[in-house]
Amino acid sequence: MSRINVPAVESATGATAEVYAEVKKAAGSVPNMFVALGALAPQVLKSVLNAEGVLGAGTLSRQEAETIKLAVSEQTGCDYCVAAHTVIGKMTGLSAQTLRQIRAGEPTGDARRDALARFVRELQTTSGTISAEQxxxxxxxxxxxxxxxxxxxxxxxxxxxxxxxxxxxxDVDFPPVR
Incomplete structure (x- = not known):
């Protein structure tokens, strides 16, 4: 069970109810992470959603964005986000095998994706300015x-x-990933 207790989505009012309605319209439901963020700080959830919109309107493909998010989540050890980005990654067309390879830091057979995942892992596991080679x-x-x-x-x-x-x-409300 999540550590922070939040009211049920159905009982939300004001700014929280508004942001939940946006999420539900876009995703069909309100994932537990968004429930907690929206209940505690609806303006923060709105900012996250706006930033996700900016990212989605950019030039990275959805597969590239999910490669980044999955690699970071695996590195950080966030079981919730690993599960979420595995599901979303599949929705973008990444295979289960490719998703496992990204998580394990193994080559996927796609040189561009592998370079991206390697770059992200290097940023997450090192400090200071990246090298000229990176x-x-x-x-x-x-x-x-x-x-x-x-x-x-x-x-x-x-x-x-x-x-x-x-x-x-x-609480992970996506299929768990082993």
């Missing part, structure tokens, strides 16, 4: 400077949700 490798994989901004946004959003879920121990 920068050259992501650029050689075909990522533009503008896409580096989008990659950064995807990482930042994922670190935020991972951190909140790790604090809350949010």
């Amino acid at each position: 920068f050259a490798a992501i650029k050689a994989a075909g990522y533009s400077d503008a896409q580096l901004v989008e990659i950064t946004l995807a990482i930042a959003l994922t670190v935020f949700t991972n951190t909140f879920n790790r604090i809350n121990d949010t």
